[in-house]
Amino acid sequence: MNSPYAMLDAIRRPLPQTLSEALKQSFSERFTTAQAVRDHHGKDESPFPTTPPDAVVFAQSTDEVVDVVKLCAQHQTPLIAFGAGSSLEGHLLAVQGGVSLDLSGMNQIIAIHAEDLTATVQAGVTRKQLNEALKTTGLFFPIDPGADASLGGMAATRASGTNAVRYGTMRENVLGLTVVTAEGKVIKPFNRAKKSSAGYDLTRLFIGSEGTLGIITEVTVKLYPVPEAMSAAVVNFPTLDAAVNTVIQTIQMGVPIARSEYLCPYTIKAINAHSHTTLREAHTLFFEFHGSNASVMEQAETVQQLARDFGGEDFEWATRPEDRSRLWNARHNAYFALLQSRPGSKGLSTDTCVPISRLADSITGARAILDRSTMPVGILGHVGDGNFHCAILIDPNNPQEIEESERLNDEIVKLAQSMEGTCTGEHGIGLHKIDYLEYEAGEDAMAIMRSIKRAMDPGNILNPGKIFRMS
Secondary structure, rough: OOOOHHHHOOOOOOHHHHHHHHHHHHHHHHOOOOOOHHHHHOOOOOOOOOOOOEEEEEEOOHHHHHHHHHHHHHHOOEEEEEEOOHHHHHOOOOOOOOOOEEOOOOEEEEEEHHHEEEEEOOOEEHHHHHHHOOOOEEEEEEOOOOOOHHHHHHHHHHOOOOOOOHHHOOOEEEEEEEEOOOOOEOOOOOOOOOOOOOOOOOHHHOOOOOOOOEEEEEEEEEEEEEEOOOEEEEEOOOOHHHHHHHHHHHHHHHOOOOOEEEEEHHHHHHHHHHHHHOOOOOOOEEEEEEEEHHHHHHHHHHHHHHHHHHOOOEEEEEEHHHHHHHHHHHHOHHHHHHHOOOOOOEEOOOOOOOOOOHHHHHHHHHHHHHHOOOOOEEEEHHHHOEOOEEEEOOOOOHHHHHHHHHHHHHHHHHHHHOOOOOOOOOOOOOOOOHHHHHHHOOOHHHHHHHHHHHOOOOOOOOOOOOOOOOO
């Protein structure tokens, strides 16, 4: 396997002076080459070192994105779309230099069609912002990857989160997009009909393309009625196997749980320290149930009995909104809690996903691999859909720890792939998982992907060096 760190030594294309002058003239103070701003746009939550662009432009409309794309295409200069900066696989790193296009200022909610259960927003709108705007409608947007990510970034990485076991991922919840192509053309490959059989599904082509095929500027998403009743529960288990098998039985019985999260004892300890909770430091499952009062009670009773069958105990309920929010905020902050447990560390986070029938083998196999780690490790994730994360806490200045973490990650990913699983359930490929995608997809599929990239971005200016190598 080639080290992803080698990609950071790619030849950078110098920023043409004429391009810099043109962007400065068009965007004035919204164009900058200040080092601090460039550094901010040259890092994400991955363990890679800061790799800044040569300049940053802050766009506020689709028309402005068109202007930037056309100028970069004219000067054959790399262009990397930037949302909230919360990605985990080096998606945002300017490995070939160029311009970072910050879309966070494109934060307008264009339309909420409550009667159609849809909303259209600019790419910089975050999931929390959208849900705040929906409070008076009785609707909500369920996809929550933890960080308050932008909807454009979530579409670009095909994100999901804790609710995916019931509501699906961005793939299932994006109805349409507005995209600026590498030529600076604006396309809207959708209408607001619930379904369509008209031509190639270009919307799905851009979802998960990580900014390599076009710049997403608007997103139309599905909305859902706020459930009549919601209840969360925490249950502890004596072993990892017992917790995982409870989830497998729950899914195989068809219980329509909304959320099912596993957290290892070390992760719980970190959460308690970070969020000031008093959870028992044990193998733990967080559940949430949505529906009518009667259906929520029925789901909860079924899962509680299953948990007991596997030795689950200390079943604690959270029915008040403030209690549920406190519980899930603690879960969403688990990654940062783990980082805090080893000050100065960065997290190398695995992201495998396997068929639910292989979940027990995959997660216990990963645990066995990580038992050899000399570094702290937390295991957590959305086990209800077969997806979990192993956060290896490394000293980013220690080459030996970096090498060891990559070796452990390699074993975990290959274990999942041997079980007909995937190297990434929701984080995407970015810089970190290029070799795993090539193994997983195969040569013929990779050839098709490269053909699509060459056809849609012949100058290779859109986020070059990500997802796959062009040679």
